[in-house]
Amino acid sequence: MTSHNKTEQMRKEKHQHFNLMTNCNELESVDVHEKPSDETEELIVGRTDEKNEIVAALRNSMNHKFTILPIYGIGGIGKTTFAKLICNDTNFTSYHRVWVHVSQRFDLNKICDSIISQLPDMENQTNNGQCLVKLFSGKKTLIVLNDLWEDNAFQLEGLKDKLGSGDRINTIVLVTTRSEYVARKTCANFEPYKIKCLTNDMCWEIIKRKSGFEARDDKEHLIVTGREIALKCGGVALAAQSLGFMLKSMTVDQWKEVKDSDI
Template identity: 25%
Template sequence: MWRTALCEAANLSGWDSKNSRDDSELVQSIVEDISKSILNKMPLSVSKYPVGINSRVEDVLKSLNIESNDDIRILGIYGLGGVGKTTIAKAIYNRTSYHFKAKIFLENVREKSITKGIIHLQETLLSEMLKSRNLKVHNISRGTNMIIESLCSKRVLIILDDVDNSDQIEKLLGKCDWFASGSRIIMTTRDKRLLDTLGNGVSTYRVKELNRNEAIELFSKHAFRSDKPSENYLKLVNQVICYAQGLPLALVVMGVDLYGRTELEWESALNKYEKNSQ
C-alpha cells in the first residue's frame, strides 16, 4: 500500500523551484495558484432572492443535455435588458461546470470589449480555461487562433455574457465550428438577430418576464422583507408591478429603494419613476 501511495505522490504535479528567482517568489506563485484553484471551485453569486429562476434554468438545462458527450450544443439566451439573462446563465454555470475541466463564465463582454479591449477578454478566456497565469496575446488574430488551437481537443463549457455584436463572438470563438464533442457554448444577448446570424446550429431560449405572482413575490422580498406585501400598500404595489412590467432588475431596484418608507414617500417615489421614464 505504501508503495502505491509513493507512486501516486511521485506522479502529482507541483511547483519547480528552478522556475523562481528565490523562495519568496516560489511561495507567492504557490499561494496564487492555490487561491485561483479555490476561486474556480466557488459558485458564482446568482441572486439574493432567485424568484422565478429555477423554472427557467430547468427549461434551459433540458435543451443542453449536459451529460451527453455525443454532440456539441450552442445556445443563445436572449431577452430584454434586466429580464434576468445573466442571472440564469450564472445559475446554469453553477449547476453544470463540474462536468467540465475547462470552463469559463466570461461576464460583461459588451462592456469589457469597450473598456478593456478584446485582447484582454482573449487573455482572460485562455488563462481561466488553461489555468495559466502568464498567457499573453499580442494581437487579436493570433489570440483567436490561440483559443482555437488550445481548446479544440477539450470538452469545454464557455458562457459569453452580454454579447452585442458578431465581431465579439468571432474574435473570441472564431467561426464556432471547432469545438470538441460534448462541449457546450452559451451566449446571452438582448439581440435575437445576432443569434440568427450564427446559423442553424444555434438554438435559442427567450427569457420571459416574470408573471404577476412572481413579480409581487420578488418585489415584496426587497420592499417588505416578506413573500407578500403589507395590506395597506396593496394599491401602491400594483402600481409598481405595472410599471416594472415583469423585469426583475426594475423590481429589485424599486424594492430596495422603497423599503422602510411611508406611503407618502412611496407615492412621491412612484411619481418620480414615471416622470423619469417619459
C-alpha cells in the same frame, strides 16, 4: 422633507441609477475578472422551470461536440442572472467553466485571452489560437459570453471559428445579448432562446425582498398597493429591484404616491 418631495427625490435617484448603468455598459470592455457567483442570486425568481428546460435540452444535445446557445431579451430582464443559474447547475460541475464579460467593445483576441486565463495551466500561453485548440481538446467546457453587442457578421463568424476549434469532448457556449439578430448569427446546433418576462407575481416577490417587506409592521397595509406597483415593472427584473430599493424607507402613504405616479 415632504412626502411628495421625497417621492420626487427617489424617482430622480432611480433614473440616475438606470443612466449610470447604461453609461457603464457603454464603457466596459472585456472583463477577465468577472466570474459567476457560487451563490444563488436573490433576483432569481421564477426562473427555475426555465433553467431546467434549458439544461435538459443542453443535456439532450451533448452528442454535438460544440453548441452555442444565445439567450436574448431586453436590457434588465435578467439574462446575466439566468446564465449564472445555468452555469452553476450541478449538471455542469465536471465542466471547466469560464465567464467573459464582452459588452460593446468587441475584441476577439481579448476574449480568447480571457478564456485562456481562467483555465488551469494556460495562464502563460502566448498564441491564443493554438491554446484554444489545446484547451478544448479532450475536455468538457462551459463558456459564458455575457453582454455581446457586436453585430458584424464577419466578426461573429470569427468568434464562432475560434470557439469551434479543437478535438473536443463537449463545449457549450452561452451567449447573452439584447439583439435577436446577434443571437441568430451566433447560434450553433441550438435555436436562440428568448428569455421570458417575469410575471407580476414574480416582480412583486422581488420588490418584497428588496424593500424588506416581511420585516415591516405595516406590511398588511402594503400588499394591494405593492402588487399594483409591481405592474409598473413590465416584467423586468431590474425595474423590480430598483423599485424595491426605493420603497424600502417609504411609508404607506409614500407607497401609494409611487403607485399613482408615472414612474
